[in-house]
Amino acid sequence: MASKSDSQDDLDDPSSSSARPSKKSSLVVPPNLSDQEALFYKTAAKFTLGIREGQLESEIPEIPVVKIVEIINSLSKKGFLEILFIGNTKAFRIVKYEEAGKIASMEMETMMVYKQIKAAGNEGIWTKVLKHKTNLHQQVITRCLKALELKQMIKAIKNVKYPTRKMYMLYELSPSVEVTGGAWYTDQELDTEFIENVAKACYKFIYSRSFPRGQPDAVFAASYSGLPTATQIRRFILDSKISSIDLSLDDIIALLDVLIYDGKIEKRMPVFGGATGADPDWSDDEAVGDAEWRYKANRERKAGREESEPWTEVPCGRCPVFKFCTADGPINPSSCVYYQKWLEF
Amino acid sequence: MAFTQRLCREIIKDHFGPIVERSSRISPSFAHNSFLQKVANVLLNKGRLPCGAIALFAKLTQKQVRECLVVLIQHNIAYYAEIAERSRIVVYYEVSEEEILLRIRLGAILRYSGEWFGKEGALVAQHILRNELVLFTKAFTNMVRERFLVAVQAQDSISAKDRAINAEAAELEKLLMPPTAKELKNIRKLRDDRADAEYHSSVVIGMKRKLAESVGNQAKRHAPEVLEEVEEEFYFRINNDRYNIRFRNEVIVNYAVDRINRSAGIVTKTMLDHGEEKMRRTKEDKSPAVTAVQISQLIPATINLETDIVLESAEFTANSLPSKQQLVHEYLELLQTDSAGFLRKEDERGAGLYVVAFDKLRDHLKRKVLDSVVREKYGSASCRLMKILSEKGKLDEKQVRAIIVVMVGMSYFTTIVVRMALATRFVISLICVQKLALLPAKETRERLATLGTQGYLELQEVPKAADRAPSRTFYLWHVPLNQCYATLLVDLYRTLGNIRQRKRDEISARSRLLDKAQRQDVIENQALLSEEEQEHLRLLNETIAKLDVGELRIDGLITILRDI
Numbered sequence: 020m021a022s023k024s025d026s027q028d029d030l031d032d033p034s035s036s037s038a039r040p041s042k043k044s045s046l047v048v049p050p051n052l053s054d055q056e057a058l059f060y061k062t063a064a065k066f067t068l069g070i071r072e073g074q075l076e077s078e079i080p081e082i083p084v085v086k087i088v089e090i091i092n093s094l095s096k097k098g099f100l101e102i103l104f105i106g107n108t109k110a111f112r113i114v115k116y117e118e119a120g121k122i123a124s125m126e127m128e129t130m131m132v133y134k135q136i137k138a139a140g141n142e143g144i145w146t147k148v149l150k151h152k153t154n155l156h157q158q159v160i161t162r163c164l165k166a167l168e169l170k171q172m173i174k175a176i177k178n179v180k181y182p183t184r185k186m187y188m189l190y191e192l193s194p195s196v197e198v199t200g201g202a203w204y205t206d207q208e209l210d211t212e213f214i215e216n217v218a219k220a221c222y223k224f225i226y227s228r229s230f231p232r233g234q235p236d237a238v239f240a241a242s243y244s245g246l247p248t249a250t251q252i253r254r255f256i257l258d259s260k261i262s263s264i265d266l267s268l269d270d271i272i273a274l275l276d277v278l279i280y281d282g283k284i285e286k287r288m289p290v291f292g293g294a295t296g297a298d299p300d301w302s303d304d305e306a307v308g309d310a311e312w313r314y315k316a317n318r319e320r321k322a323g324r325e326e327s328e329p330w331t332e333v334p335c336g337r338c339p340v341f342k343f344c345t346a347d348g349p350i351n352p353s354s355c356v357y358y359q360k361w362l363e364f
Numbered sequence: 365m366a367f368t369q370r371l372c373r374e375i376i377k378d379h380f381g382p383i384v385e386r387s388s389r390i391s392p393s394f395a396h397n398s399f400l401q402k403v404a405n406v407l408l409n410k411g412r413l414p415c416g417a418i419a420l421f422a423k424l425t426q427k428q429v430r431e432c433l434v435v436l437i438q439h440n441i442a443y444y445a446e447i448a449e450r451s452r453i454v455v456y457y458e459v460s461e462e463e464i465l466l467r468i469r470l471g472a473i474l475r476y477s478g479e480w481f482g483k484e485g486a487l488v489a490q491h492i493l494r495n496e497l498v499l500f501t502k503a504f505t506n507m508v509r510e511r512f513l514v515a516v517q518a519q520d521s522i523s524a525k526d527r528a529i530n531a532e533a534a535e536l537e538k539l540l541m542p543p544t545a546k547e548l549k550n551i552r553k554l555r556d557d558r559a560d561a562e563y564h565s566s567v568v569i570g571m572k573r574k575l576a577e578s579v580g581n582q583a584k585r586h587a588p589e590v591l592e593e594v595e596e597e598f599y600f601r602i603n604n605d606r607y608n609i610r611f612r613n614e615v616i617v618n619y620a621v622d623r624i625n626r627s628a629g630i631v632t633k634t635m636l637d638h639g640e641e642k643m644r645r646t647k648e649d650k651s652p653a654v655t656a657v658q659i660s661q662l663i664p665a666t667i668n669l670e671t672d673i674v675l676e677s678a679e680f681t682a683n684s685l686p687s688k689q690q691l692v693h694e695y696l697e698l699l700q701t702d703s704a705g706f707l708r709k710e711d712e713r714g715a716g717l718y719v720v721a722f723d724k725l726r727d728h729l730k731r732k733v734l735d736s737v738v739r740e741k742y743g744s745a746s747c748r749l750m751k752i753l754s755e756k757g758k759l760d761e762k763q764v765r766a767i768i769v770v771m772v773g774m775s776y777f778t779t780i781v782v783r784m785a786l787a788t789r790f791v792i793s794l795i796c797v798q799k800l801a802l803l804p805a806k807e808t809r810e811r812l813a814t815l816g817t818q819g820y821l822e823l824q825e826v827p828k829a830a831d832r833a834p835s836r837t838f839y840l841w842h843v844p845l846n847q848c849y850a851t852l853l854v855d856l857y858r859t860l861g862n863i864r865q866r867k868r869d870e871i872s873a874r875s876r877l878l879d880k881a882q883r884q885d886v887i888e889n890q891a892l893l894s895e896e897e898q899e900h901l902r903l904l905n906e907t908i909a910k911l912d913v914g915e916l917r918i919d920g921l922i923t924i925l926r927d928i
Contacts (some may be wrong), residue, residue, distance in 0.1 A: 180805075209804045236625045237672040241697035277802050280751040281744055282735060285703045318623060329917035331740040335859040344862065346370055352862035353869045362870075362907050 047116040069112030098123050132163040141195040143176050143186040202270045220261045226316035246313035287313045367858040369408045372464040374864040376404045403432040412458040443523035466604050511606045515570030515598040531555045570598035608646045608927045627669045631695045634662045651720035660692040704728045729924050746811045752800045754843040853925045867911045
């Protein structure tokens with residue numbers, strides 16, 4: 020979903036906050052800048068999300084405030100600086116030299132389209148939204164997109180949520196999890212077979228750790244600390260080469276949640292103290308393991324005792340016309356074919 | 365409702381109908397059992413009526429109706445109420461659906477009476493159910509003492525509601541002025557408390573105590589032995605509540621065995637047995653408390669608990685086996701930490717004071733029944749969807765964010781609606797469900813729609829704009845759990861009705877053969893039946909057995925949904 024956000028920042032690196040300077044190694048300062056312009060450019064480059072209006076004075080004390088407006092104007096005219104709005108405050112972000120060259124050679128419309136696509140980041144932007152935002156004619160947009168695609172500056176992507184939408188993003192970015200759907204999607208489709216296989220493997224692994232081996236009716240005590248955590252389960256899945264894709268911890272947790280919803284396993288808070296002290300090498304297995312949820316398999320149904328559900332054993336529980344069945348209607352228990360079949364020996 | 369009534373009619377037909385008339389001795393003096401059916405049907409369909417109206421609807425004379433009512437009241441199925449209308453008193457009669465539905469369990473009651481109190485117990489139950497004279501045997505006394513049988517009192521034939529209304533009226537009459545709201549509330553509370561106290565009193569009505577004759581010196585040291593005897597002027601009936609408690613306890617113990625293991629079942633059973641005397645209703649929240657020490661003392665020494673638990677603690681090595689008390693403690697811990705929530709720890713007293721958490725177990729077991737029905741009927745993915753929908757209490761951040769993002773651009777009013785929905789945590793949008801369930805969007809939509817049409821899900825619409833256009837509306841799903849249980853229960857009643865109807869048809873289709881088989885000379889000499897007839901008879905018996913088993917198992921589900 021291409022939601023409108025008032026700041027046009029592409030969140031290349033969401034962990035870094037805009038208020039803090041970030042360290043970027045190779046910075047090419049464009050030639051033919053004045054000393055003060057170059058200084059401004061270098062300082063602003065430290066902020067990936069742009070330098071705020073209020074930060075200017077403290078960050079660049081060398082330049083007097085009156086001069087700053089001039090510098091900003093000249094930089095932005097040359098295409099080396101863009102002005103953003105973060106909330107109500109203005110922020111200034113540099114445009115890299117090589118990029119500025121590319122953009123400078125573009126037409127006005129193409130530039131607008133490019134900037135919008137860039138702003139959408141790794142989420143991509145729908146052509147319809149693009150049209151709405153740039154306010155350009157459809158034909159113009161199509162032309163621009165074609166030109167940009169030819170230059171390998173943007174690429175078309177497919178969104179799993181909206182497979183019919185034509186979406187674009189910058190060529191060098193890789194689509195976000197939202198767009199691709201994550202590890203569980205293959206060719207924009209949920210790979211149910213793959214999910215099932217991995218889920219089965221997870222369940223088997225958890226089951227083997229939940230009950231003592233060799234004793235059919237035995238259980239572990241409540242203080243048992245051998246229940247696997249999601250990290251352990253992930254390692255097992257990766258080690259056993261069940262999945263060719265690198266599944267993240269979140270992916271595994273999502274899968275375990277599904278198993279919980281299916282009633283096959285359950286989550287347990289880890290046990291602290293007590294018997295855990297008796298087994299010293301369990302905790303250095305992983306440093307974060309102590310606070311993680313542990314997973315326990317539920318006992319499989321015992322054969323013979325409950326081989327079928329009570330209601331569905333009787334034909335009525337599975338009857339497709341149950342709602343129409345009445346004591347003396349056209350469909351009735353006396354002449355019911357399902358009963359006939361059931362009662363045949 | 366219609367289906368519950370139909371089942372009631374089937375039960376009445378079965379217990380008081382023509383088949384019974386022919387083959388058993390229930391109320392031999394009462395020749396026209398089909399009249400009884402008519403009366404019961406009228407009361408089931410029309411509700412509370414005076415005698416004259418019943419006669420009118422059933423097309424019987426008032427005398428016949430009165431005879432039928434006597435039988436119904438005697439079997440505790442019908443209630444009466446005397447109501448003053450102007451200067452005269454009108455007597456209204458009604459039948460209780462709940463009581464009729466409880467009659468499904470008569471077979472189980474007979475069987476378990478035999479199991480718990482020996483052959484004599486089964487006989488006692490059978491005689492009581494037939495309203496015959498009972499010899500006061502030892503089993504009978506035991507059953508009365510343990511409240512499996514209760515004395516019938518005059519007010520038992522008046523429905524509980526009427527009793528409450530009467531009690532209230534009696535209190536109000538004492539007042540000189542019309543009561544204030546507060547006084548009325550007090551009176552009602554007092555009335556309910558009194559009824560409750562009466563129900564929970566430890567005195568068994570219909571029992572008298574007498575001192576046993578002292579035997580030598582022993583009597584001096586011990587407290588004088590008290591012999592309890594049944595008072596002969598009382599009439600007794602089966603106490604369904606008491607039997608249901610036993611059934612409930614058995615369900616819980618079996619579940620503990622299924623979920624953990626045999627020994628956990630034994631520990632649970634010991635706890636339940638210990639507190640059983642104090643349990644009066646199945647709707648209690650918890651069992652009487654027991655300390656861990658008491659439990660380990662109550663478990664007989666012959667039972668070996670340690671074979672099926674693996675303790676990893678260093679304290680228990682091969683040379684120092686864990687004590688019984690430690691083992692019991694481990695099992696209590698297991699039962700307590702289990703997500704079904706078998707036990708709750710009340711206090712630390714006596715190595716821990718434990719109760720069986722009926723309230724939590726009740727929810728868990730009901731949920732399990734619902735889940736298994738949905739899984740069997742609509743597949744495990746549908747069951748998963750329902751679980752996700754109902755576990756809204758665990759809405760994680762991503763979903764909240766998803767919903768909050770959508771909230772931008774909504775009207776103020778709509779925002780409030782969504783906020784409320786989030787606060788109550790009952791609704792969830794399709795996108796969230798699909799994401800959590802790891803199912804394709806299309807399948808999710810189809811499955812949700814199916815569940816919705818079957819009444820397992822409900823849809824909450826949240827319009828974005830004032831025009832309420834479907835394209836600008838959020839559709840949020842939620843699971844109305846109590847409604848699901850109610851629907852399921854009615855479906856089960858309906859199924860029972862079907863089974864009974866089918867059974868009746870199977871029997872009546874071979875009624876001639878049955879008549880022959882039950883003739884005195886045929887019973888004495890089986891050779892009088894041809895080979896074909898014997899084959900048919902065998903087939904009929906098998907069919908009936910199969911239907912009966914189905915009925916019993918469904919009754920098990922009903923126990924969980926209704927009586928636990």
